[in-house]
Amino acid sequence: MKPIPYGRQNITEEDIKAVVETLKSDFLTQGPKIAEFENAFASYVGSNYAVAVANGTAALHLCTLALGVSAGDKVITTPITFAASANCVRYCDGEVVFADIDSETYLIDLNRVRQILREDTERKIKGIIPVDFAGRPVDMEVCRNLADEFGIWIIEDACHAPGGFLRNSQGKKVVCGNGIYSDLAIFSFHPVKHIAAGEGGMITTNNKKLYDKLILLRTHGITKSPDLLHENHGGWYYEMQELGFNYRLTDFQAALGTSQLKRADEGLIRRRQIAARYFSAFKNVPFIRRQSGVVEGHAYHLYIIEVDNRKELYEHLKQKGIFAQVHYIPLHMMPYYRGLGWKKGDLPSAERYYDVCLSLPMYPTLSDKEQDYVIDTILKFQ
Numbered sequence: 001m002k003p004i005p006y007g008r009q010n011i012t013e014e015d016i017k018a019v020v021e022t023l024k025s026d027f028l029t030q031g032p033k034i035a036e037f038e039n040a041f042a043s044y045v046g047s048n049y050a051v052a053v054a055n056g057t058a059a060l061h062l063c064t065l066a067l068g069v070s071a072g073d074k075v076i077t078t079p080i081t082f083a084a085s086a087n088c089v090r091y092c093d094g095e096v097v098f099a100d101i102d103s104e105t106y107l108i109d110l111n112r113v114r115q116i117l118r119e120d121t122e123r124k125i126k127g128i129i130p131v132d133f134a135g136r137p138v139d140m141e142v143c144r145n146l147a148d149e150f151g152i153w154i155i156e157d158a159c160h161a162p163g164g165f166l167r168n169s170q171g172k173k174v175v176c177g178n179g180i181y182s183d184l185a186i187f188s189f190h191p192v193k194h195i196a197a198g199e200g201g202m203i204t205t206n207n208k209k210l211y212d213k214l215i216l217l218r219t220h221g222i223t224k225s226p227d228l229l230h231e232n233h234g235g236w237y238y239e240m241q242e243l244g245f246n247y248r249l250t251d252f253q254a255a256l257g258t259s260q261l262k263r264a265d266e267g268l269i270r271r272r273q274i275a276a277r278y279f280s281a282f283k284n285v286p287f288i289r290r291q292s293g294v295v296e297g298h299a300y301h302l303y304i305i306e307v308d309n310r311k312e313l314y315e316h317l318k319q320k321g322i323f324a325q326v327h328y329i330p331l332h333m334m335p336y337y338r339g340l341g342w343k344k345g346d347l348p349s350a351e352r353y354y355d356v357c358l359s360l361p362m363y364p365t366l367s368d369k370e371q372d373y374v375i376d377t378i379l380k381f382q
């Protein structure tokens with residue numbers, strides 16, 4: 001059997017055709033395929049606006065810039081996420097406040113968040129970046145209530161959860177990134193994610209003011225829009241009105257993204273089938289202490305199991321050609337964040353989770369036969 005990674009992209013002939021057609025067109029960098037991708041993505045998640053950018057990290061950075069994070073501001077996020085969820089605060093000289101996770105869901109513990117906000121008597125905390133980690137949606141309704149109570153903004157990091165959803169207190173489906181509760185939401189199109197564009201990212205929002213700002217910041221803070229110009233010297237004229245970046249996505253990446261998006265629902269169905277098969281295979285296995293399980297609305301970017309002897313199982317699988325992964329090493333334990341004062345022992349639930357977690361192969365083209373081999377190899381361990 002060929003090596004089995006924990007995640008991988010699925011590129012079809014249709015995807016290749018879409019990219020080649022764009023390469024033959026007049027546009028390589030930002031052209032008509034960007035708006036097409038943005039419109040298709042906004043309608044997929046149900047937001048009013050979408051802004052395509054170079055990658056998920058750029059998306060996060062533009063969000064913290066647009067929200068005006070600056071020195072002295074504090075922003076809460078989870079330690080169990082990819083570095084970019086926290087780093088975007090540092091890019092703007094803000095301070096990261098890690099809140100511990102809920103050991104059941106692996107998501108940021110909103111009770112802990114409430115406590116942190118209550119203790120912030122100086123009101124330095126300006127926002128929160130909840131992460132729909134592994135594809136499991138954070139309860140954004142509860143998060144919004146907290147945000148409103150304490151006057152802070154929300155950037156939902158939904159990189160793991162395109163197509164994921166939660167039911168709110170009225171039983172209404174709230175799709176990740178639809179902007180009903182969050183101010184901004186971001187996605188990544190890195191190859192291990194649901195939608196692959198090589199690199200790529202998207203910001204979704206229902207806030208027109210923030211949308212306009214993001215559009216400006218994506219291209220150096222430069223505008224040619226006649227109604228926004230302070231002066232106008234002629235057809236060539238443009239103005240740099242803010243300090244922005246080149247965070248544009250290329251047209252051929254957008255074409256790939258749009259083509260991939262057409263199969264997003266199909267991929268999600270398959271991911272949920274794979275999750276259900278893992279769940280039933282492991283539910284009565286004593287050495288598997290906990291697993292992602294079957295959760296309505298979960299987008300299953302990752303399927304996680306908890307085992308005491310994780311390192312041995314990881315090595316055992318590797319020897320058999322199965323490349324499981326660990327998501328994530330808690331961010332507060334990284335040398336960079338330790339250098340800012342964080343230390344081991346600060347976030348016990350995240351640290352305990354890190355000691356035992358393992359992400360199993362999870363991607364739509366994983367066949368039943370391959371998954372059975374993964375399950376079998378795990379069951380034969382010990």
Ligand SMILES: Cc1ncc(COP(=O)(O)O)c(C=O)c1O
Nearest residue numbers: 055056057082084159188189190
């Ligand atoms: C939760 C999370 N946030 C942000 C990012 C950053 O996305 P990108 O790799 O596209 O910059 C990633 C992806 O790796 C991620 O998993």
